Structures are given as C-alpha cells and as structure tokens.
Amino acid sequence: xYLKTVSRxxxxxxxLLIWAIKFLLRPFVHIPHEWKPVVGFAPNLIGSFxxxxxxxxxxxxxxxxxxPLHLSFTCCFGLLLVIIxxxxxxxxxxGRTFDYLDIFSSVVGVFCGHLVxxxxxxxxxxxxxxxx
Numbered sequence: 159x160y161l162k163t164v165s166r167x168x169x170x171x172x173x174l175l176i177w178a179i180k181f182l183l184r185p186f187v188h189i190p191h192e193w194k195p196v197v198g199f200a201p202n203l204i205g206s207f208x209x210x211x212x213x214x215x216x217x218x219x220x221x222x223x224x225x226p227l228h229l230s231f232t233c234c235f236g237l238l239l240v241i242i243x244x245x246x247x248x249x250x251x252x253g254r255t256f257d258y259l260d261i262f263s264s265v266v267g268v269f270c271g272h273l274v275x276x277x278x279x280x281x282x283x284x285x286x287x288x289x290x
Contacts, residue, residue, distance in 0.1 A: 206267025
C-alpha cells in the first residue's frame with residue numbers, strides 16, 4: 159500500500175510539473191538560448207521518470223512490481239514504448255518532430271525512475287519486516 163500511495167503522489171506531482179513546463183513556462187516565460195534544450199527535453203525526462211510509478215499506480219493488475227526483475231521488465235517495456243513513439247514522429251502525418259535528444263532524455267529518465275523506485279521497494283520491504 160505504501161508504494162501505491164507514493165506512486166500516486168509522484169505521478170500527480172510530476173504530471174503537474176510537466177504541464178507547468180509545457181503550458182506555462184515555455185509559452186509565457188522568456189528562456190535564454192542556452193537553456194532552451196533543457197526546457198525542451200525536461201518533459202520527456204520527467205515523464206520517463208514517472209513510468210514505474212505510473213505502472214504501479216495505474217497498471218498494478220498487469221505489472222506486478224514486487225521484485226527487481228518485475229521492475230526492470232516494466233521499465234524496459236515502458237522505454238520501448240517511448241522509443242517507438244519517438245520514431246513514429248518521423249511520419250509527417252502526425253505533425254511532430256523527431257529528436258534523438260528526446261530518446262536520450264527518456265533513457266536517463268527511466269534509469270533514474272528505476273533507481274528511485276527500486277530504493278522505495280527496498281524501503282517497503284524493510285518496513286514490512288519491521289512490522290512483523
């Protein structure tokens with residue numbers, strides 16, 4: 159239950175942060191030229207970080223995040239979907255732009271999300287062990 163509560167809070171907070179960057183910061187705040195790439199790939203980085211947390215909160219029936227192997231599988235599957243989505247942006251019908259930096263930031267985000275979620279899994283296991 160602890161992981162699900164933390165996951166819900168992280169996903170909601172991360173989503174609000176992504177929306178703030180995309181809909182408030184980018185359109186209405188002047189961003190210096192050297193910071194534009196950081197602001198450009200920040201939503202991909204944050205969104206990819208949220209993958210294991212979102213899987214725990216929304217898709218608990220399909221992704222049983224109980225062991226590090228389950229977590230690794232979930233993160234790899236989510237990263238695969240993110241990369242496929244980025245390559246689909248090469249098709250001009252969608253009107254989107256493809257960028258290798260987005261893929262790189264997604265890889266970094268999933269890696270960081272995996273590390274943080276794995277640490278939370280260890281904390282949950284130690285909490286359960288202390289209560290028993």
